[in-house]
Amino acid sequence: MNQTPSGKQSDLVARSLRSVWHPCTQMQHHETLPLVPVSHGRGAWLYDTNGDRYLDAISSWWVNLFGHANPRINSALKLQLDLLEHAMLAGFTHEPVVQLSEQLAARTGDVLGHCFYASDGASAVEIALKMSFHAWRNNGQSEKREFVCLKGSYHGETIGALAVTDVPIFRDAYGPMLQHAHVVMSPDARAARDGESAADVARRAAVELEALFQDRSKYIAAIIVEPLVQCATGMAMYDPVYLQEIRALCDRYHVHLIADEIAVGCGRTGTFFACEQAAIWPDFLCLSKGISGGYLPLSLVMTRDAIYQAFYDTDVARGFLHSHSYTGNPLACRAALATLAIFDEDDVINANRVRAARLTDALAPLAAHAQVSNFRQRGMIWAFDAVVDDADAAATFSRRFFTTALEHELLLRPIGRTVYMMPPYILNNEEIDGLAARTHTVFEKVMRT
Numbered sequence: 001m002n003q004t005p006s007g008k009q010s011d012l013v014a015r016s017l018r019s020v021w022h023p024c025t026q027m028q029h030h031e032t033l034p035l036v037p038v039s040h041g042r043g044a045w046l047y048d049t050n051g052d053r054y055l056d057a058i059s060s061w062w063v064n065l066f067g068h069a070n071p072r073i074n075s076a077l078k079l080q081l082d083l084l085e086h087a088m089l090a091g092f093t094h095e096p097v098v099q100l101s102e103q104l105a106a107r108t109g110d111v112l113g114h115c116f117y118a119s120d121g122a123s124a125v126e127i128a129l130k131m132s133f134h135a136w137r138n139n140g141q142s143e144k145r146e147f148v149c150l151k152g153s154y155h156g157e158t159i160g161a162l163a164v165t166d167v168p169i170f171r172d173a174y175g176p177m178l179q180h181a182h183v184v185m186s187p188d189a190r191a192a193r194d195g196e197s198a199a200d201v202a203r204r205a206a207v208e209l210e211a212l213f214q215d216r217s218k219y220i221a222a223i224i225v226e227p228l229v230q231c232a233t234g235m236a237m238y239d240p241v242y243l244q245e246i247r248a249l250c251d252r253y254h255v256h257l258i259a260d261e262i263a264v265g266c267g268r269t270g271t272f273f274a275c276e277q278a279a280i281w282p283d284f285l286c287l288s289k290g291i292s293g294g295y296l297p298l299s300l301v302m303t304r305d306a307i308y309q310a311f312y313d314t315d316v317a318r319g320f321l322h323s324h325s326y327t328g329n330p331l332a333c334r335a336a337l338a339t340l341a342i343f344d345e346d347d348v349i350n351a352n353r354v355r356a357a358r359l360t361d362a363l364a365p366l367a368a369h370a371q372v373s374n375f376r377q378r379g380m381i382w383a384f385d386a387v388v389d390d391a392d393a394a395a396t397f398s399r400r401f402f403t404t405a406l407e408h409e410l411l412l413r414p415i416g417r418t419v420y421m422m423p424p425y426i427l428n429n430e431e432i433d434g435l436a437a438r439t440h441t442v443f444e445k446v447m448r449t
């Protein structure tokens with residue numbers, strides 16, 4: 001029978017395993033893998049029904065930016081709840097969705113001045129892909145219908161998003177259902193050859209992309225990339241020069257650039273948008289995850305006026321007719337506005353630099369561990385690879401690490417052999433030091449067994 005980390009049986013766990021099909025999980029593993037029955041959250045901590053607590057060092061799958069039960073987001077939502085919970089966005093509009101669109105556009109200097117809404121990240125990716133294809137089609141270039149993604153890319157798990165995802169464990173079973181995409185070299189800095197810098201790898205990857213564009217750009221609608229960090233593949237970090245190179249290539253070969261900032265946006269890499277670090281803007285920018293502070297499902301695609309104008313016409317069929325029932329949900333937009341307000345009120349981007357420096361320092365002993373390789377950090381993301389023998393060993397390592405971390409009051413969920421941290425932007429010094437020390441302890445325990 002499944003037990004919680006503290007060893008006590010939980011009725012909630014048993015009922016959940018009977019009735020809830022949990023995501024991203026081989027359910028049989030729960031015969032031994034703990035399922036944590038959460039009762040409440042506060043700040044960076046989640047509490048279970050046994051009274052045990054866990055530091056949410058991965059922001060509950062990268063969504064929670066300012067802690068659980070955040071008082072400022074809570075009160076904004078309570079006010080909105082008594083005003084308007086939802087209204088359809090076709091033919092209607094409301095203050096929260098307008099304000100959010102204006103504020104996000106302003107953060108791009110109004111380059112990406114048009115916001116289209118959905119509820120989850122994968123849907124935002126679908127929208128960007130469809131908009132790109134449809135924009136070319138409206139401009140008389142319907143032969144541009146192919147997409148390019150990076151090796152190891154992850155853009156979500158609906159059929160269209162999965163087609164530009166290159167993670168075999170998510171993709172392979174559905175291969176026959178998916179449209180072919182061009183997969184090009186990742187600029188992952190770990191691919192550096194002797195004497196090569198991260199920027200050299202980035203330029204080498206861009207040269208490979210140019211070869212494809214020379215051959216096929218007539219048929220290519222867009223390339224989709226995660227700026228700076230390919231997260232779900234295992235926190236592959238790369239030099240910003242790659243984004244500058246591909247921006248130039250996209251301009252030269254008339255290909256749209258889609259920046260999937262679903263994971264890396266909202267301050268995660270050290271600037272509000274990751275693209276800022278390369279001083280470029282894409283043609284489409286997808287946001288989700290952190291944008292609502294981890295409160296409610298919300299995603300959006302921001303795009304340029306030139307794209308918007310390609311749809312603007314008397315002809316209905318030239319419009320972008322895509323829709324989701326909860327498009328622009330006022331509660332979710334209000335949570336997002338409260339989240340953006342915290343960025344400004346607390347000067348979060350700068351405050352995170354101080355937090356990041358402290359955690360990087362505190363992790364130095366672990367980074368130097370003989371069985372740790374590729375320790376890396378960008379903004380509020382830390383990752384390292386455990387030295388293990390093969391893929392099976394990596395999978396075992398990952399599950400054992402998760403379980404052992406729970407026993408040490410930590411929520412950490414490695415991706416294979418890659419251990420990473422993506423904490424909320426609220427950790428105090430004690431929490432930062434505790435996170436580093438406990439992670440070290442957990443790692444040594446797991447590597448010894």
Ligand SMILES: *Cc1c(COP(=O)(O)O)cnc(C)c1O
Pocket residue numbers: 120121122123125154155156157226231232260261262263264288289
């Ligand atoms: C999580 C994620 C998605 C998918 O978002 P969902 O809300 O899970 O559908 C897409 N792209 C990236 C980069 C992500 O991290």
